[in-house]
Ligand SMILES: Nc1ncnc2c1ncn2[C@@H]1O[C@H](COP(=O)(O)OP(=O)(O)OP(=O)(O)O)[C@@H](O)[C@H]1O
C-alpha cells in the first residue's frame with residue numbers, strides 16, 4: 001500500500017450501489033489514493049491500471065476468494081449464504097451486494113442488517129430491548145432493537161459514513177503534523193509518502209492506546225527539510241488522546257441520546273448493550289456508551305465476530 005497507493009482499493013463497501021455524483025462518493029474521491037470514476041450508468045466505479053471495474057465486480061471477487069478460503073464448494077454444489085450489510089444501506093446497495101454474491105456463484109439466502117446479526121449472536125435476553133452500537137473504520141451505527149426470541153424488530157436507528165475510526169486517526173495525524181511543524185517548521189502535508197506513513201502510525205498508536213496508558217511514536221527520517229532529516233519522536237498518553245477526540249466522542253454521545261429520545265425510551269428500558277466493530281475497543285467510547293445506556297456492554301461475543309456469528313445463526317435458522 002505504501003509502495004503503490006493508487007493500486008490498492010479499499011472500503012469498496014462505501015461505493016457499492018452508489019451514484020458517482022453522490023456527495024459521499026465525491027468526498028471519498030478527495031480522500032482515497034485509488035481512482036473513483038463514473039460508470040456507464042452514472043454509478044461510482046474504480047479504475048486501476050486503465051481497468052474500469054464496478055464495485056460489484058470487486059465485491060464478487062472478494063466473495064469468490066472467501067469461497068476458496070472456506071473450501072466449502074468442495075463439499076456443496078452451491079454455497080448458501082447470508083450476507084450482512086450496514087443497517088443504513090439503501091435498497092440499491094442491498095441489491096448490488098446480492099448481485100455481487102450471485103455473480104460469485106453464491107446462493108444468497110438473505111441480506112441481514114449488521115445490528116440484527118450482532119444482536120442474534122450476542123444477546124442473552126429472550127424478550128426486551130437491545131442497543132447495538134457499531135463503529136468500524138469508516139462508519140458507525142446505533143440501533144435500538146426489540147428482541148422476542150429470534151424475531152427482531154428495529155425500533156430506532158441512526159448511523160452512516162459520517163463518523164468512523166479514520167476520523168480518530170485523522171485527529172492524531174493533525175497532532176503529529178503540528179508537533180513536526182513546531183519542532184522543524186516543516187509542513188509535511190505536501191509529502192504524500194510521509195503522510196501515508198503518518199496515517200498508519202496514527203492508527204497503530206490509537207489501537208495501542210486502548211490497552212496502554214501511553215505510546216511512543218518513533219518515525220526516523222519521515223521526510224527531509226533544507227536542514228536535513230525530519231524525524232517524528234513523540235509520546236502521547238491516553239488522557240491526551242481522549243482530550244483530542246473529546247468533541248468527536250461528544251458528537252457520537254449526542255447521537256446516542258437522540259436515538260433514545262426518538263424511541264421514547266429511557267436507560268431503564270434497555271435490557272442489554274452489544275458492541276460491534278474495532279472502534280468499540282476504545283475505552284472512551286465504551287465509557288460513553290455505558291453512561292448513555294446505563295449498562296456495561298455484553299462481553300459474550302467479541303465485537304469483531306458478533307456480526308459474522310449472527311449471520312451464520314440466521315443462515316442456520318433459514319436452512
Ligand atoms: N484495539 C483497538 N483499539 C482501537 N481501535 C481499534 C482497535 N482494533 C481495531 N480498531 C479500529 O477499528 C477500525 C476497524 O474496525 P472494523 O474492522 O470493525 O471496521 P471495518 O469493518 O473495516 O469498517 P466499516 O464497518 O466502517 O466499514 C479501525 O479504525 C481500527 O483502527
Ligand SMILES: [Mg+2]
Pocket residue numbers: 136137277
Ligand atoms: Mg464493518
